[in-house]
Amino acid sequence: MTTTMAEAPILEMRNISVSYGGVHAVENVSIDLHEGEVVALVGGNGAGKSSLMRALAGARPADSGQILIDGEPQAIANPRDAKALRIETIYQTLALADNIAAPGNVFLGREITTPWRTLDDGAMEAATRELMGRLNPNFTRFNSPVRNLSGGQRQAVAIARAVHFNARIMIMDEPTAALGPAETTQVRQLIRQLKGEGIGIFLVSHDIHDVFDLADRISVMYHGRIVGTVRKEDVTTDEVLAMIILGKPPDEVSTEDLAAVR
Amino acid sequence: MAQLAGTTAETRTSRIEPLRRLAGATEVDLRLFGMLVALAAILIGFHIQSGGRFIQPANLITLSVQAMGIAIMSTGMVLIIVARQIDLSVGSIVGVTAMAFALLQTDWLPGLGLTINTPFMWLVALLLGLGLGALIGAVQGFIIAYIGVPSFVVTLGGLLSLRGTVWLLSSGAAVSGLQSDFRKIGGGVQGSIGGTATWVLAVVACVAIIALIAYNRRQRRRFDFPVRPVWADTLLAVVGCAVAFGVAAFANANYLPKGLATRYAQEHGIIEPAGGLKVPVGMPWPIIIVIAITVIVTFIATRRRFGRYVYAYGGNPDAAELAGINTRWTIMKTFILMGLLCAVAGAIGAARLNGATLDVGQSDELYVIAAAVIGGTSFTGGIGTVPGAVLGAFVMQALAYGLSFNGVNSPTQNVVAGIVLILAVGFDTWNRRRGGGTA
Numbered sequence: 222m223t224t225t226m227a228e229a230p231i232l233e234m235r236n237i238s239v240s241y242g243g244v245h246a247v248e249n250v251s252i253d254l255h256e257g258e259v260v261a262l263v264g265g266n267g268a269g270k271s272s273l274m275r276a277l278a279g280a281r282p283a284d285s286g287q288i289l290i291d292g293e294p295q296a297i298a299n300p301r302d303a304k305a306l307r308i309e310t311i312y313q314t315l316a317l318a319d320n321i322a323a324p325g326n327v328f329l330g331r332e333i334t335t336p337w338r339t340l341d342d343g344a345m346e347a348a349t350r351e352l353m354g355r356l357n358p359n360f361t362r363f364n365s366p367v368r369n370l371s372g373g374q375r376q377a378v379a380i381a382r383a384v385h386f387n388a389r390i391m392i393m394d395e396p397t398a399a400l401g402p403a404e405t406t407q408v409r410q411l412i413r414q415l416k417g418e419g420i421g422i423f424l425v426s427h428d429i430h431d432v433f434d435l436a437d438r439i440s441v442m443y444h445g446r447i448v449g450t451v452r453k454e455d456v457t458t459d460e461v462l463a464m465i466i467l468g469k470p471p472d473e474v475s476t477e478d479l480a481a482v483r
Numbered sequence: 484m485a486q487l488a489g490t491t492a493e494t495r496t497s498r499i500e501p502l503r504r505l506a507g508a509t510e511v512d513l514r515l516f517g518m519l520v521a522l523a524a525i526l527i528g529f530h531i532q533s534g535g536r537f538i539q540p541a542n543l544i545t546l547s548v549q550a551m552g553i554a555i556m557s558t559g560m561v562l563i564i565v566a567r568q569i570d571l572s573v574g575s576i577v578g579v580t581a582m583a584f585a586l587l588q589t590d591w592l593p594g595l596g597l598t599i600n601t602p603f604m605w606l607v608a609l610l611l612g613l614g615l616g617a618l619i620g621a622v623q624g625f626i627i628a629y630i631g632v633p634s635f636v637v638t639l640g641g642l643l644s645l646r647g648t649v650w651l652l653s654s655g656a657a658v659s660g661l662q663s664d665f666r667k668i669g670g671g672v673q674g675s676i677g678g679t680a681t682w683v684l685a686v687v688a689c690v691a692i693i694a695l696i697a698y699n700r701r702q703r704r705r706f707d708f709p710v711r712p713v714w715a716d717t718l719l720a721v722v723g724c725a726v727a728f729g730v731a732a733f734a735n736a737n738y739l740p741k742g743l744a745t746r747y748a749q750e751h752g753i754i755e756p757a758g759g760l761k762v763p764v765g766m767p768w769p770i771i772i773v774i775a776i777t778v779i780v781t782f783i784a785t786r787r788r789f790g791r792y793v794y795a796y797g798g799n800p801d802a803a804e805l806a807g808i809n810t811r812w813t814i815m816k817t818f819i820l821m822g823l824l825c826a827v828a829g830a831i832g833a834a835r836l837n838g839a840t841l842d843v844g845q846s847d848e849l850y851v852i853a854a855a856v857i858g859g860t861s862f863t864g865g866i867g868t869v870p871g872a873v874l875g876a877f878v879m880q881a882l883a884y885g886l887s888f889n890g891v892n893s894p895t896q897n898v899v900a901g902i903v904l905i906l907a908v909g910f911d912t913w914n915r916r917r918g919g920g921t922a
């Protein structure tokens with residue numbers, strides 16, 4: 222699916238700022254996202270990527286700025302608001318309850334219940350088995366607390382949770398960080414599939430190959446600001462690396478800069 | 484496995500292997516099972532030591548009734564500790580509500596025209612008192628969850644100020660003279676349900692156990708999940724029913740004392756046989772209440788969203804928040820439930836005393852927390868079971884009662900209780916570190 226910029230974006234974030242005490246983690250950032258588009262958010266450690274995404278997810282609301290969905294301003298004050306707007310998030314920290322098994326985590330906060338308003342663990346396990354079959358076919362430990370799972374298995378649980386609930390906008394903060402090669406391939410395929418279904422995806426990643434493989438546009442953050450947003454076709458990996466490391470807009474990157482980051 | 488190194492390890496594991504297999508197939512919690520064994524060992528130990536006098540229906544029923552208040556409150560304390568909180572005020576809530584139950588029946592309700600002769604006056608008092616307990620829990624829970632004052636501080640304040648309230652309410656005097664129907668809550672010969680009803684109860688319990696096992700089986704079948712082997716389910720049903728009928732038989736082997744039996748014979752027009760009439764006392768009300776509360780709170784903890792959220796918060800507060808759970812309301816509700824359970828304990832206490840003194844529930848917080856911890860609740864949050872805590876309460880009470888039965892004084896009992904607490908948690912920590920245990 223190709224994205225025409227003429228289409229109205231499903232999401233616009235305007236002049237977003239986030240600060241923690243004196244630290245300005247995100248300063249006056251504007252970014253948008255279209256249906257079926259993957260926007261990669263890249264930048265060095267502490268650049269503010271997760272902070273920007275947490276503002277969208279309602280985990281730590283922005284101090285100022287506007288969020289528009291389909292052109293309508295929306296207040297996202299907490300994770301419930303974001304979920305109600307069909308924004309799903311895979312957090313960098315995974316955010317799993319370690320003492321609860323995979324199905325309980327996938328459905329946490331949105332449990333399937335029986336007509337007697339009791340937890341329908343059977344239905345939740347069945348749905349989780351199906352989801353995990355797509356992400357990590359060898360996974361069998363559906364009744365073990367996720368504390369006992371490997372890093373990659375935990376990541377699969379976190380991804381399954383975001384995928385299940387019919388999102389329009391998905392935030393993936395380093396979704397393949399803990400995954401082996403086979404599982405990473407699974408997640409890449411999943412991202413393509415979700416994109417094909419028309420979901421808009423923010424992909425935060427340090428893996429420049431992943432970024433070029435999956436993204437339509439790349440936004441580079443540096444010290445809390447966006448230094449530039451480029452279409453993948455218009456840049457080379459070296460140019461993006463120079464933007465990330467030197468914090469220069471794409472048109473200011475010189476040949477010496479490229480040599481320096483190589 | 485390497486031939487040489489394997490030999491000793493294998494012989495060691497082979498002995499517990501059948502047990503583990505049994506536990507695996509029946510999915511019985513090994514920890515709970517271990518506590519049952521410990522409880523049995525304590526009872527049998529005292530039985531032998533006392534020359535065979537300890538395990539008698541009357542004795543065990545007294546022991547159980549004494550453990551009731553602690554057991555009831557420990558079910559709520561599990562959820563509190565699982566949610567990374569603490570409630571130090573439980574003993575004082577018991578004190579306040581017990582005093583309220585007494586004053587309601589002797590003073591406040593009569594002032595409104597509901598006298599001791601009004602049938603169901605006790606029910607009004609009961610509902611108001613339970614409401615008071617829930618309200619105290621709600622106020623403390625609100626301050627903890629919404630204002631953010633640590634539960635340790637809020638409930639420490641509650642411990643002090645609520646105990647003071649007991650004095651203020653009663654102007655420093657004990658109160659007595661409750662309605663007789665209310666007193667049944669406290670158990671005793673008058674507060675038991677009799678032989679026939681006890682058997683009926685056992686049948687109901689047995690049917691419920693079988694229905695539950697069948698329901699779980701059907702649920703797993705519905706999704707083609709592996710089910711427990713039939714023999715394991717059958718074994719569980721048989722053991723469950725055996726326990727239900729065993730307990731009933733035990734309660735019914737406790738007979739009315741001579742004077743009351745004679746009166747019973749006269750009232751029912753029975754001619755008393757030469758050896759005296761044997762009228763079963765049956766199950767005391769407080770034990771029925773404890774069983775019911777254990778079942779209800781276990782149900783809430785494991786089958787309801789609220790319980791799931793309490794455990795999720797305990798496992799990872801951030802994850803619970805990010806999942807969109809209303810964590811503040813969840814925490815506040817655990818304190819409301821705790822307050823309500825304290826009021827139930829207060830009702831049983833007041834009923835047993837036929838009134839209230841100033842020190843009802845004093846130091847209960849220590850025993851309630853100890854029961855939860857002995858029962859496997861962990862202060863790291865997210866870990867603990869309701870039945871475990873109830874068993875913990877019984878283990879502690881069995882020890883205390885057994886020691887005093889054998890003439891050990893109460894300071895020594897406290898020394899033993901303290902050591903047992905540390906040993907139980909020490910064993911747990913050790914067990915978890917070497918990778919066994921709960922899972």
Ligand SMILES: Nc1ncnc2c1ncn2[C@@H]1O[C@H](COP(=O)(O)OP(=O)(O)OP(=O)(O)O)[C@@H](O)[C@H]1O
Nearest residue numbers: 241244246264265266267268269270271272273313
């Ligand atoms: N909870 C917090 N409290 C205080 N400061 C924070 C907090 N979270 C992030 N920061 C600070 O905000 C800045 C941006 O952090 P953020 O996590 O958004 O970076 P990031 O781009 O996601 O980095 P990484 O690639 O390492 O994940 C950093 O300087 C960080 O130290």
Ligand SMILES: [Mg+2]
Nearest residue numbers: 270271313394
């Ligand atoms: Mg980050």
